[in-house]
Amino acid sequence: MRETRLWSVHLLVIPIIVVLLGAHFAVMHYAPVFYGVSIEEARNFETMIERGRSVAQLVLYILLLAAALYHGLYGLRGILRELTLTPGLGKIVDTSIILLGLFIFALGAYVTWWTFSFKIGG
Amino acid sequence: MSDKTNTPREITFRVRRFDPDTDSAPHWSEYRQHVHDGMTVLEALHQLKAEQEPTLSWRSSCRMGVCGSCGMFINELPQLACQTQVLHLGTDVVSIAPLPNYDNVKDLVPDLAPLIEKHAAIKPYIIYTDQIEIDSPTGEFLQTPEEREAFSQFTHCIKCGLCLAACPTVATDPLFLGPQALAQAYRYTADNRDCGMKERIEAIDIFHGPYQCHFAGACSQACPKGVDPAFGIQLLKRALVLDSIGFGKKKSLLAKVMPLADVVKAIEEFAPPPRTV
Numbered sequence: 563m564r565e566t567r568l569w570s571v572h573l574l575v576i577p578i579i580v581v582l583l584g585a586h587f588a589v590m591h592y593a594p595v596f597y598g599v600s601i602e603e604a605r606n607f608e609t610m611i612e613r614g615r616s617v618a619q620l621v622l623y624i625l626l627l628a629a630a631l632y633h634g635l636y637g638l639r640g641i642l643r644e645l646t647l648t649p650g651l652g653k654i655v656d657t658s659i660i661l662l663g664l665f666i667f668a669l670g671a672y673v674t675w676w677t678f679s680f681k682i683g684g
Numbered sequence: 685m686s687d688k689t690n691t692p693r694e695i696t697f698r699v700r701r702f703d704p705d706t707d708s709a710p711h712w713s714e715y716r717q718h719v720h721d722g723m724t725v726l727e728a729l730h731q732l733k734a735e736q737e738p739t740l741s742w743r744s745s746c747r748m749g750v751c752g753s754c755g756m757f758i759n760e761l762p763q764l765a766c767q768t769q770v771l772h773l774g775t776d777v778v779s780i781a782p783l784p785n786y787d788n789v790k791d792l793v794p795d796l797a798p799l800i801e802k803h804a805a806i807k808p809y810i811i812y813t814d815q816i817e818i819d820s821p822t823g824e825f826l827q828t829p830e831e832r833e834a835f836s837q838f839t840h841c842i843k844c845g846l847c848l849a850a851c852p853t854v855a856t857d858p859l860f861l862g863p864q865a866l867a868q869a870y871r872y873t874a875d876n877r878d879c880g881m882k883e884r885i886e887a888i889d890i891f892h893g894p895y896q897c898h899f900a901g902a903c904s905q906a907c908p909k910g911v912d913p914a915f916g917i918q919l920l921k922r923a924l925v926l927d928s929i930g931f932g933k934k935k936s937l938l939a940k941v942m943p944l945a946d947v948v949k950a951i952e953e954f955a956p957p958p959r960t961v
Binding site: 564565566567569570640643644645649652 | 885890921
């Protein structure tokens with residue numbers, strides 16, 4: 563793929579990360595400010611599972627996972643490939659980054675889906 | 685009256701020497717030399733070679749900042765030796781080394797092959813895709829002053845290679861196309877007579893292309909001709925992004941061809957007045 567597209571996407575996901583990370587912070591770290599509940603209450607198991615079963619939460623975290631992973635791994639690839647002196651090694655770095663990204667995404671998506679489909683007491 | 689009548693000042697020149705036939709590694713040699721006001725580093729080197737060190741090697745030609753041959757690392761900055769006055773450096777010790785980020789051929793001679801190869805890779809010429817017009821020209825291409833202004837400064841590049849020597853990205857990533865080639869890629873794609881974006885993309889839209897630029901700006905500071913390659917790289921990024929989403933510059937070159945008959949008419953119209961002597 564043209565580098566321009568990869569680079570453009572890495573910039574385009576920045577506002578997505580800012581918005582979704584803001585939502586994550588609002589729920590997890592500033593719950594007393596936005597929802598009037600204590601931090602402990604916002605983070606206890608039942609509350610998290612309850613929240614995790616909403617479609618909004620599922621979409622938010624899968625999107626945030628994809629956007630942050632892409633942005634972070636694109637940056638990591640840039641650092642690694644700048645140190646890479648042969649085109650062959652560059653391709654190995656690219657492939658490794660893609661595989662790493664897919665693995666982490668699959669893992670994160672599985673956890674998010676598991677939370678979404680979790681049945682308390684069942 | 686020339687300043688050369690001023691009393692000469694003695695300056696120490698620390699010159700990095702390397703002869704691949706006899707040396708295993710570069711070393712520094714020191715020479716003391718009288719320098720007068722207005723004397724360039726290149727003149728000082730010529731004097732040094734004539735009076736003290738006949739084996740000293742460097743590359744130079746025009747002595748007027750046009751050919752771009754005499755780029756050297758003078759007092760830790762890439763500069764043209766013919767454009768740098770010794771006393772303007774303001775130091776009693778002047779260090780002279782070959783340009784960094786290049787292999788060293790001998791003494792102060794860098795191997796500029798990577799510069800030329802990268803420059804050639806971006807197809808640094810106007811690419812016109814209408815083969816019929818190329819084979820049988822029907823006229824001349826028009827270019828307004830505004831269209832020329834879009835890339836004018838980048839035409840001043842003399843390929844001295846100082847920008848690549850100054851570039852921190854080239855230092856860590858030798859495959860990076862570098863400011864010279866990328867600014868020239870912009871120079872040609874921005875030219876309204878050029879249709880070569882598609883052909884150039886293969887060479888420039890790569891990992892080691894414009895997106896590797898860290899925007900240190902050292903290339904623009906080093907350029908002896910006042911070109912701003914760092915800016916050229918940013919303009920090239922914009923052109924590539926617009927092209928990738930289908931908003932690239934649309935060129936209607938054929939519409940801009942001026943028929944030969946009109947060219948002759950224009951030449952007659954703007955012809956200088958007849959000679960009076």
